[in-house]
Amino acid sequence: MKRILIVLLVLILSAGIFFSCSKENNKAPITMMQNKPEIDAALQAYGKIWTGKSGTEITIKSVGGSTGADLGQQLRADYAAGEMPDIFIIAGVEDYKEWESIILDLSDEAWVEKTSVAFTKDGKVFGFPVAVEGWGMAYNADILAKAGVNPAGLTTIGAYKTACAKIDSMKAELGLDSVISMAASADMGWVTAHHNFNSLLSNGLPYGDLSVVNDLLAGKVDKKRLSEYADWVELLFNYADKTVLTTGNYDSQVGAFATGKAAFLHQGNWTDPNMASANATFDMAFAPHGSMSTPTEGIFVAAPSFYVINKESKNIKAAKQFLNDMVFTDEGNNYMVNEAGMIPAYSNVTLNPAGKLSKSVQEWAAAGKVYSWSQYYFTNDFRDQSLAPIYNQFANGSIGKVEFIRYMTEAFEGLK
Amino acid sequence: MKKINGNNLTFWLFLAPVLLAFLMIIVIPFFVGAFYSLTDWNATARTGAELKFVGLKNFTDSFADPAFLYSFIITTIFTIINVIAINVVSIALALVVTSKLKLRNLHRVGFFIPYLIGGLILGYLWQFIFNNAVPAIGKAIPFMGFLADPENLLLSKVGTSVIALVIVASWQYAGYIMMIYVAAIEAVPTSLYEAAKIDGVNAWQRFRYITVPMIAQAFTITMFLTLVNSFKQFDVNYALTAGGPATIFMDKPIYGTELLAMNIYRTAFVSNNLAAGQARAVIFFIVLVIITLVQVRINKKKEIEL
Numbered sequence: 001m002k003r004i005l006i007v008l009l010v011l012i013l014s015a016g017i018f019f020s021c022s023k024e025n026n027k028a029p030i031t032m033m034q035n036k037p038e039i040d041a042a043l044q045a046y047g048k049i050w051t052g053k054s055g056t057e058i059t060i061k062s063v064g065g066s067t068g069a070d071l072g073q074q075l076r077a078d079y080a081a082g083e084m085p086d087i088f089i090i091a092g093v094e095d096y097k098e099w100e101s102i103i104l105d106l107s108d109e110a111w112v113e114k115t116s117v118a119f120t121k122d123g124k125v126f127g128f129p130v131a132v133e134g135w136g137m138a139y140n141a142d143i144l145a146k147a148g149v150n151p152a153g154l155t156t157i158g159a160y161k162t163a164c165a166k167i168d169s170m171k172a173e174l175g176l177d178s179v180i181s182m183a184a185s186a187d188m189g190w191v192t193a194h195h196n197f198n199s200l201l202s203n204g205l206p207y208g209d210l211s212v213v214n215d216l217l218a219g220k221v222d223k224k225r226l227s228e229y230a231d232w233v234e235l236l237f238n239y240a241d242k243t244v245l246t247t248g249n250y251d252s253q254v255g256a257f258a259t260g261k262a263a264f265l266h267q268g269n270w271t272d273p274n275m276a277s278a279n280a281t282f283d284m285a286f287a288p289h290g291s292m293s294t295p296t297e298g299i300f301v302a303a304p305s306f307y308v309i310n311k312e313s314k315n316i317k318a319a320k321q322f323l324n325d326m327v328f329t330d331e332g333n334n335y336m337v338n339e340a341g342m343i344p345a346y347s348n349v350t351l352n353p354a355g356k357l358s359k360s361v362q363e364w365a366a367a368g369k370v371y372s373w374s375q376y377y378f379t380n381d382f383r384d385q386s387l388a389p390i391y392n393q394f395a396n397g398s399i400g401k402v403e404f405i406r407y408m409t410e411a412f413e414g415l416k
Numbered sequence: 417m418k419k420i421n422g423n424n425l426t427f428w429l430f431l432a433p434v435l436l437a438f439l440m441i442i443v444i445p446f447f448v449g450a451f452y453s454l455t456d457w458n459a460t461a462r463t464g465a466e467l468k469f470v471g472l473k474n475f476t477d478s479f480a481d482p483a484f485l486y487s488f489i490i491t492t493i494f495t496i497i498n499v500i501a502i503n504v505v506s507i508a509l510a511l512v513v514t515s516k517l518k519l520r521n522l523h524r525v526g527f528f529i530p531y532l533i534g535g536l537i538l539g540y541l542w543q544f545i546f547n548n549a550v551p552a553i554g555k556a557i558p559f560m561g562f563l564a565d566p567e568n569l570l571l572s573k574v575g576t577s578v579i580a581l582v583i584v585a586s587w588q589y590a591g592y593i594m595m596i597y598v599a600a601i602e603a604v605p606t607s608l609y610e611a612a613k614i615d616g617v618n619a620w621q622r623f624r625y626i627t628v629p630m631i632a633q634a635f636t637i638t639m640f641l642t643l644v645n646s647f648k649q650f651d652v653n654y655a656l657t658a659g660g661p662a663t664i665f666m667d668k669p670i671y672g673t674e675l676l677a678m679n680i681y682r683t684a685f686v687s688n689n690l691a692a693g694q695a696r697a698v699i700f701f702i703v704l705v706i707i708t709l710v711q712v713r714i715n716k717k718k719e720i721e722l
Contacts, residue, residue: 006526061476073685080459080690098688102461186660186671242566244660247547381687385483389662389669397573407669 028315029057032087035071036065038273042339056318064213075269086313091305092376111327117303126307126321131342134361135268136299141283143263146205154287155295164239178241181262183253184395189388194375200229201374213377219416221409230405231289260353272341272355285360298369386411453695481664487679498582498646503588510597528591539655542584546570574672593638600634638717650677667669
């Protein structure tokens with residue numbers, strides 16, 4: 001008994017040395033976590049400028065890309081450890097539900113009036129749109145011109161089949177390794193099971209149409225649409241470089257296109273900074289995903305991710321200030337558009353990004369030829385753990401198109 | 417009451433920091449974790465999500481999940497190959513660096529250094545070697561052309577990916593295990609070898625009948641370390657293969673090289689089911705304890721005392 005008492009006493013005393021209390025204060029540093037490694041350098045630099053002006057320290061953490069862990073995993077780990085960042089990113093309604101009870105209502109912020117794509121729920125504004133983004137089939141205009149393919153005609157799967165066959169036959173002449181730069185390794189599930197998957201969900205439908213999404217979520221599979229989509233996936237995989245497709249990461253996928261080794265790239269306008277750093281000077285733009293036999297003239301454009309503020313933050317004022325400054329100060333605008341190369345989602349920002357792919361997204365958007373991003377209506381778990389392995393096997397050739405359709409159908413039927 | 421013994425107090429005071437650390441980061445989390453495995457806990461801020469007690473549901477669900485069963489099988493296969501590979505390589509290295517070799521200390525350091533590199537970095541490094549450097553060699557040297565064939569990339573198939581994992585894990589860990597063998601081999605009295613030599617015993621017999629029995633206590637340690645480490649393999653797995661390529665098991669598409677630790681991680685943080693991940697971690701712990709107890713018992717029997 002005596003012994004236990006001594007042990008307890010000693011433990012309590014030494015515990016005092018280990019723990020100390022933290023106080024709330026106005027100058028408390030804030031932490032931000034975001035998921036775009038390609039803008040990390042620009043954002044870090046802007047963070048320093050902002051700290052210099054406001055006097056509040058901001059720490060920026062970037063996760064995602066080819067580092068393996070994605071934002072959601074890191075947030076859950078940090079939340080469990082009680083180190084939730086002050087500003088973090090949600091992408092769509094599934095993420096919102098996950099963090100609902102700690103997301104701050106931002107309806108009264110000044111930037112709300114300047115954007116039409118903020119994240120809203122039940123009439124309240126919660127998310128600050130990071131940027132307008134888009135993807136389609138990015139093409140190397142020089143190679144297409146040399147091969148005699150007109151990108152304007154690439155709106156159906158038939159057109160893609162002809163174009164790919166033609167370019168494929170001229171590979172040696174054009175200096176290509178493959179026609180399409182596509183990745184489907186375990187690391188790159190977000191290219192297949194997130195982005196490519198969206199072709200099935202929204203291609204050819206009016207903007208915001210959720211009929212296919214709702215059917216799939218209810219376990220109802222449109223066999224014809226799925227089988228057309230499977231043809232599209234097969235086409236992409238067939239004309240891809242096997243090495244990049246089955247084992248490549250983001251760098252090897254984007255690199256193959258940036259160095260002129262592939263005519264098409266299955267990525268979005270966020271690759272602009274990568275193109276710049278690879279000195280890719282050729283002309284490039286987006287062509288639609290011609291995933292169906294009926295023409296689909298448009299690319300996938302949306303403001304897919306949003307900064308939200310943690311209600312439990314020790315310095316909410318500074319966090320709000322940080323977001324506002326991005327929209328209303330010259331430094332903030334300069335960072336968003338010129339440094340990070342993003343398409344601003346705010347009407348008062350007059351700068352335009354220099355990246356060729358971003359420009360292409362703006363042109364498609366201005367013409368109103370856009371389709372929604374609907375993949376966020378499915379959970380991360382479903383896309384990463386159920387769908388990604390199916391795509392991966394199809395890419396490896398260990399299953400064929402028939403099995404691909406069967407496993408996809410089974411996965412959707414399991415959602416009921 | 418008895419007076420507090422001065423010596424006693426000093427004893428506990430000196431022990432306190434370690435005891436506290438042990439309590440805080442091992443004992444308490446272990447029991448808290450075991451408790452959470454019986455609930456539906458997940459680390460998100462959903463509204464209306466309260467901790468509910470669900471009994472053994474997480475355990476029964478785990479055994480019904482093909483991905484978890486598969487990772488048990490693939491981890492066992494990986495562990496068997498890896499334990500053999502590491503021990504064979506490290507004994508060979510230990511014999512080399514205890515022989516009359518020039519610059520043997522330099523060699524010892526060289527073989528040991530990979531152990532000091534983090535597994536994540538190693539994983540990415542070797543991923544580059546397997547995916548880029550090896551095909552580049554294939555392209556550069558005419559008769560090695562098969563290396564550049566995408567069909568032959570180690571990381572493109574499940575079977576060869578496991579081999580790739582073994583290569584990297586052995587490369588990292590063999591130097592460390594080698595050091596244990598070196599210490600054991602150097603402790604064997606040279607008189608035994610001299611006596612054997614006079615009796616006309618050849619090199620293989622000297623190794624088999626003198627070295628091996630004399631370093632049996634080292635085997636207990638190295639087998640334990642390699643077994644536990646292979647079974648717990650996470651960082652190299654995570655960086656090198658990320659679980660890919662996928663495969664079909666029990667008619668369900670799943671990741672083909674997802675070892676147990678990674679399956680637990682994914683259950684907890686990708687599928688966002690921390691309680692189920694915790695339950696799997698408890699299962700993992702129990703299995704590991706049983707395996708290592710059996711192993712240590714078997715190895716102990718083979719040890720000899722001089």
